Amino acid sequence: MSVDGWNTVLVLGGIRSGKSEFAESLVADSPTVRYVATSATGDPEDAEWAARLEAHRSRRPGSWTTEETADDPRRLADVVSSAGPNDTLLVDDLGGWVTVLLDPAHQPADDTATIAELAAAVRDCPARVVLVSPEVGLSLVPTTPLGRAFTDALGAANRAVADACDAVVLVVAGQACWLKPAAVPRTATVPTQAGQGQGTPAGQVTGRAAPVPATGDASTRSEPATARPDGGEREAALPDVLTPAAPPEPAGAPWSAPTMALPMVTTGLVIQAGMELPMPDEYAGPQAVQRLATLDVPGSGLGVLERVVGFAAATQGTATPTPWDNVRVLLLHGDHAGNAAAGSVPGESARLAAQARAGRGVLARLAADSGAGLQVVDAPSAGPMEDAPALDHEAVEKALRYGWRLAEGAADAGVRLLVLAACGAGADAAAAAVLAATAGAEPPAVLGRVVTASGEIDDAAWMRRCAAVRDAMHRTRRSPRDAKDILAELGGGDIAVATGVLLGATARRIPVLLDGPVGLAAGMVSRDLAGQARHWCLLADCGGHPAVRLAADVLGLTPLLDLRLDLGEGANALTALPLLRSVLSLAAALPTRPGPGGDGGQDGDEAGDGGAGDGGADRGADADPDAGEPDFREPEPAGPGPATTGPDEPAQPDPAGWRAG
Structure with a gap:
């Protein structure tokens, strides 16, 4: 996943806004994805919460792997830090992570330091990372101390992670609004949820957010032309032509290059x-x-x-x-x-x-x-x-x-x-x-x-x-x-x-x-x-x-x-x-080829009818385990020939019993 050059993206949104589906569409083209689940399992008697979790699981492709961080919220920063440049991570979501972070079982804890550690891990991570988080700052101030503590902590986490990410998008009523960088995307759609009359099977993610044009690189970018109403030919699309030649050369400061050893x-x-x-x-x-x-x-x-x-x-x-x-x-x-x-x-x-x-x-x-x-x-x-x-x-x-x-x-x-x-x-x-x-x-x-x-x-x-x-x-x-x-x-x-x-x-x-x-x-x-x-x-x-x-x-x-x-x-x-x-x-x-026992697993004689006409290639339990080559015995001549010394002398059999191929 890369949104026009950005590797880390924070997806914000309200309840049922489509933020999770949008985040999943951003990584839909990755062959493997590490899905980091942050929320606790919850009360076993809460059927509605269990149904929410199951809906999330059913949308994940079989090639994705899932990691749980609910037992230790501090482990989320370690998971992000350990990701390599070819990994793709989807963290869903920071609201569940903050809930576990504030749980009395994890107290006393320095919540501010833990949030700072996560932001630093996201900023330095070479992998492609998409983080999902609920936006609760637009609602009323909670009336309970615990509710106010949650909104304050989640707001601080959202601000820190948004500052560390390359891009931030707010999903409102299924519509993606890019906040960072402040640019209008060409197209940005949230996949339609399964079961809403679209006929999309469970587990299949439809649609994908289109790349957002980068800002700050002084580029001239042309839109692909659309079909003409009169049925004429489409106007040719233009490539992204970049006008700046290169970043300015630093003056008086050493070159920063952590991936190489240079004088x-x-x-x-x-x-x-x-x-x-x-x-x-x-x-x-x-x-x-x-x-x-x-x-x-x-x-x-x-x-x-x-x-x-x-x-x-x-x-x-x-x-x-x-x-x-x-x-x-x-x-x-x-x-x-x-x-x-x-x-x-x-x-x-x-x-x-x-x-x-x-x-x-x-x-x-x-x-x-x-x-x-x-x-x-x-x-x-x-x-x-x-x-x-x-x-x-x-x-x-x-x-x-x-x-x-x-x-x-x-x-x-x-x-x-x-x-x-x-x-x-x-x-x-x-x-x-x-x-x-x-x-x-x-x-x-x-x-x-x-x-x-x-x-x-x-x-x-x-x-x-x-x-x-x-x-x-x-x-x-x-x-x-x-x-x-x-x-x-x-x-x-x-x-x-x-x-x-x-x-x-x-x-x-x-x-x-x-x-x-x-x-x-x-x-x-x-x-x-x-x-x-x-x-x-x-x-x-x-x-x-x-x-x-x-x-x-x-x-x-x-x-x-x-x-x-x-x-x-x-x-x-x-x-x-x-x-x-x-x-x-x-x-x-492409999927893997069916193994033994599948459609192409065996192509030999299932009835064991390997008689003399099959060349002795399949001899079952009677075959010599030490024999390195099949038996290529030539038939004995019926009459006088090179193998005989006289007209009436019988042919001599091959003492070795077989000939090398």
């Missing part, structure tokens, strides 16, 4: 070789692939797409990975001067970047269809590599930190998958130069053909690009070959920013979908800074590009598809994204 100085983040970044879960991936063998999948299974399930499981840290529901495309725009851009139409890359910012073009169309956000990033322009360094070292450092902060900003917004794209003039030649320096490739072998706007192949422009790369390699033949030197001499701004994105995404455990020479060149450079980065990368398609094929082979990234599209870097990945999501949805939702 720190007073000026901020230091990116250098030998960084210790996280690795994907080494057990979750194989467990997820093994689990696929137990699912009720017809045919021979998912084929090579099993790698998608293993990759998602390892990067999500669970054997039951979920589809990537929050995807962001980073379109890097940075031109290269000199003959690296030979054959490029002047201003074409700027036009493509402006087109993407406006939500138009191939990449924006594919992003909108995939429900992905699109962020256009202007990288520093690079000088002619054949004459001088493409960037100075200070610009390389800034570009690396800039890319890192882009990944940090995506992680803070709840992005679960990044897609790297690029549209700079001369980017292919710069990537070929990086491959020549890092993998010893010959420039003509990794430099793709130059195709004009009219679709013709321009061999003269291709030769000028090859000459630029070879001249740059000759100029730097005595230069150091470490990562930052390669970026400064050959790579340029877009590859440097892409390298920073890969490193920052690795530090925040965000997988990256690569597609094109810029992303693969950044993968080659990031390998020399932090070898863990390549394990968080997935290559959907090589696109028939020679540089991508070579870099993928060096990095150990096997392309999943071979579409051979040529729509620009990033388009192949977005084309394949719906397929990858479908595979993950199947892996998470």
Whole structure:
């Protein structure tokens, strides 16, 4: 569950307002949910209370697990604190929790401190958490001391937890009103309860709250068009185009990065070789692939797409990975001067970047269809590599930190998958130069053909690009070959920013979908800074590009598809994204195959009629337990043949009694 990037949500509402059903709809797409029940069992003679509890139990899917905290209200904070980043918790509700907290059996107790502990646990929890609580502040002040103590304690708990949560929603008469952030959602519906004339069976949750647009990120967001009354075509929907490039770089304060071990100085983040970044879960991936063998999948299974399930499981840290529901495309725009851009139409890359910012073009169309956000990033322009360094070292450092902060900003917004794209003039030649320096490739072998706007192949422009790369390699033949030197001499701004994105995404455990020479060149450079980065990368398609094929082979990234599209870097990945999501949805939702005794449990002879004609494969209790292979005895020849020494001598039997297969 993630409401447009928010992982912790407080759902408030009055009695019978639909708050519990709304909270359940927020986590309906999670394969597993830990339901934390806080209320006490109550009086066994209270049939109405027992019916309420049973109604809640009947709505929970069978894949959910239930935890009770009524015996010790202080344990709720421990349950929230112990949740991992791939867990989903539904706490229902804080009213029952406060009731138990104020129970005389748990007194004396510091109720204020216990509420503060719960709020701190929610604020620091990496899991997806939905908390339900009744809103009693709108009613009359109770006339009894105990009633006033309950409303005061619940009000304090609601305020503390609301402050700690990313989002707060108030459900009134089945209608969701988002209080934090103060934005109007596109649609927000509360599921209809079963038994109210809708025909919904018990235990099934219908509907789901739509994502709420984020505030504070200066985004331009377009609504999907609705059907026209005259039956005409619908207007094309636009993707979420993010205008800010990255959060501002902190000045004078150390970089805060609890998920990584990096050298720190007073000026901020230091990116250098030998960084210790996280690795994907080494057990979750194989467990997820093994689990696929137990699912009720017809045919021979998912084929090579099993790698998608293993990759998602390892990067999500669970054997039951979920589809990537929050995807962001980073379109890097940075031109290269000199003959690296030979054959490029002047201003074409700027036009493509402006087109993407406006939500138009191939990449924006594919992003909108995939429900992905699109962020256009202007990288520093690079000088002619054949004459001088493409960037100075200070610009390389800034570009690396800039890319890192882009990944940090995506992680803070709840992005679960990044897609790297690029549209700079001369980017292919710069990537070929990086491959020549890092993998010893010959420039003509990794430099793709130059195709004009009219679709013709321009061999003269291709030769000028090859000459630029070879001249740059000759100029730097005595230069150091470490990562930052390669970026400064050959790579340029877009590859440097892409390298920073890969490193920052690795530090925040965000997988990256690569597609094109810029992303693969950044993968080659990031390998020399932090070898863990390549394990968080997935290559959907090589696109028939020679540089991508070579870099993928060096990095150990096997392309999943071979579409051979040529729509620009990033388009192949977005084309394949719906397929990858479908595979993950199947892996998470399919039931297990029936075991022995089921429909497909036995396929042998139930009557035990394994005679001579069945090859002796099923011999029951008379079979030799030590026999490692079936009996393949050949029939004895009826007349003279190779097994006889004379015309009338009988054939000699095989002394071993059977032949090896």
